[in-house]
Amino acid sequence: MSATGRREVPRFGHGSRVPGWDEAVDLTKGPATIPDPATTPVPPGLRERIAQAMLKYPDRRSAAIPALHAAQEEHGWCSPEAIDQVAAVMQLTPAYLTSVATFYDMFKTLPMGRHDVYVCTNISCSLRGADEVFDAMREAAEDDADINVRSFECLGACDIAPMASVDGEYIGPLSTEDAPQIVEDLRAGRTVLEHKQLRYRRCADPGVGEETGDFSPPDRGSTEMADTAGLGPEGDNVDRPGPTAAIEVPAEEAEEESSEGESSEDEKGDS
Numbered sequence: 545m546s547a548t549g550r551r552e553v554p555r556f557g558h559g560s561r562v563p564g565w566d567e568a569v570d571l572t573k574g575p576a577t578i579p580d581p582a583t584t585p586v587p588p589g590l591r592e593r594i595a596q597a598m599l600k601y602p603d604r605r606s607a608a609i610p611a612l613h614a615a616q617e618e619h620g621w622c623s624p625e626a627i628d629q630v631a632a633v634m635q636l637t638p639a640y641l642t643s644v645a646t647f648y649d650m651f652k653t654l655p656m657g658r659h660d661v662y663v664c665t666n667i668s669c670s671l672r673g674a675d676e677v678f679d680a681m682r683e684a685a686e687d688d689a690d691i692n693v694r695s696f697e698c699l700g701a702c703d704i705a706p707m708a709s710v711d712g713e714y715i716g717p718l719s720t721e722d723a724p725q726i727v728e729d730l731r732a733g734r735t736v737l738e739h740k741q742l743r744y745r746r747c748a749d750p751g752v753g754e755e756t757g758d759f760s761p762p763d764r765g766s767t768e769m770a771d772t773a774g775l776g777p778e779g780d781n782v783d784r785p786g787p788t789a790a791i792e793v794p795a796e797e798a799e800e801e802s803s804e805g806e807s808s809e810d811e812k813g814d815s
């Protein structure tokens with residue numbers, strides 16, 4: 545209780561009632577300024593990508609996310625230098641861009657491995673062994689600071705559960721035995737587990753790799769592999785069976801629909 549009899553509100557060291565997760569603002573600093581393009585060198589390729597992104601939107605701030613992605617690819621993370629470069633090209637304050645980069649968790653605001661392995665551990669994947677895959681992946685990459693393994697919420701590819709996004713490529717269904725191979729492929733700079741990549745599944749794109757010839761199809765002799773790649777044992781493109789149950793429609797609705805259909809048929813006949 546204070547001297548006035550009011551209950552004191554408990555506060556954290558930085559003065560707020562909530563713990564927060566960002567560093568507190570330093571109020572002694574001067575106001576943020578936009579870096580001077582004349583004194584902020586920006587790699588030409590990065591400048592071009594940011595400029596192209598800005599052209600797509602009426603308000604240049606809308607290009608903040610693609611611009612930060614481009615800078616992250618260039619620098620490996622959203623370092624202060626990377627943020628300054630984006631700010632100089634976009635003519636925004638570094639504080640604005642930092643607020644975007646710290647909000648979205650696919651931006652790295654601390655230096656970490658260049659390769660990102662996001663193992664989905666959400667419901668569909670966890671029911672099919674994602675936790676074991678995640679543990680195996682962490683174990684396989686534990687000595688490699690260049691490989692950043694983390695668990696992730698649903699990545700929207702539940703049909704290939706358990707799956708992972710490896711540097712943005714969706715790969716699945718994974719087993720624990722795939723973990724060392726993923727690490728090996730990343731280290732060697734090879735395409736990672738190409739027979740399990742979503743982009744190479746023929747059920748998704750029957751003509752995949754035909755034009756460029758840069759994809760060698762998986763071993764068609766292997767039934768297991770063929771199945772996971774959406775191919776039949778002979779390498780033919782098979783459609784995966786969809787839901788077999790009929791969609792249930794309440795009886796009254798079904799009746800209404802059928803009488804509507806009949807009356808429109810009658811109208812057609814009359815005309």
Ligand code: FES
Binds near residue numbers: 667701707
């Ligand atoms: S639950 Fe893993 S992709 Fe949806």
